[in-house]
Amino acid sequence: MCFTMNVSLLLLLPGFQLLLIFSVGAKKQEGMVSPEDHGARLRGLWKLHIRDTLLKGKGSTPHPMREGMKQLLYCRVGIGYHLQILPSGSVGGVHKPTEHCWLKVFAMKHGVVGIRGVKSGLYLCMSGEGLAYGAEKFSDDCLLKENLEENHYTTYSSLSHPGVYLALSHKGVLRKGNSVGRHQSCTHFLPRRTP
Structure with missing residues (x-):
């Protein structure tokens, strides 16, 4: 039985x-x-x-629980920016979402996620110098600690490089993640399903 x-x-x-x-x-x-x-x-x-x-190729339909949900990550700094990963590997923000802003956030284990650009196919990684970049291959630099803050925004910090946060400036430019903290608005992101 x-x-x-x-x-x-x-x-x-x-x-x-x-x-x-x-x-x-x-x-x-x-x-x-x-x-x-x-x-x-x-x-x-x-x-x-x-x-x-x-x-398997782009023709196959991914399982939503395994691959993560397609979403935008909105940063409330300045006039508000959506995170994007460009095919060149550069990471930044734009006010009005583009096709490069659609991301898949997928769980690795409790509190640890990976982020991949839907259009670029690149994984979001954080270097020890505090810079975010897009990479073709998933590595330890792509493991991000996801933390829900008291204001209901989410912060993402590097698992491999403690104290390094994903952050955008007031102009939507990528900030060095080792010069900011989790309580600053430049590190606060909000998932959005629609533009």
Whole structure:
């Protein structure tokens, strides 16, 4: 009875979740899993999943829970700007949204996300010098801590480089993330589903 119920439950789960369940189960059988090992394993699995999804081509329909929801990220600084990732890899803001402003924010683990430009196909990354840039390949620099602030805006900071925040200036230009803090309006973003 228990085996039948487990098999039917497994048939309902998408492939990535199955892979994650089996990998975690195998680790538990070997012994205790440290949080660092589990986090590293999760990042590795997610990277493989993203690579495989991208290799399938743009003709395939992504699963919304796996790929994130298509949205705009609005920064309330100045007159208000929407974050964009251009095909050249530059990151900045524009007041009126363009096709490069549509982003997919996807969860890596609790409180950690990745962001990818829908049009450019580039991942948002943060360097140790505090600059955001678009990259073709997902790396540790692309892991962002997502934090909901008291004012209901969201801040994004680098997981690899603590204290480095995604930020825009009053003119919509990218600011160095190591010169700003989470309580400044230049680091506050609000997800929007429609322009």
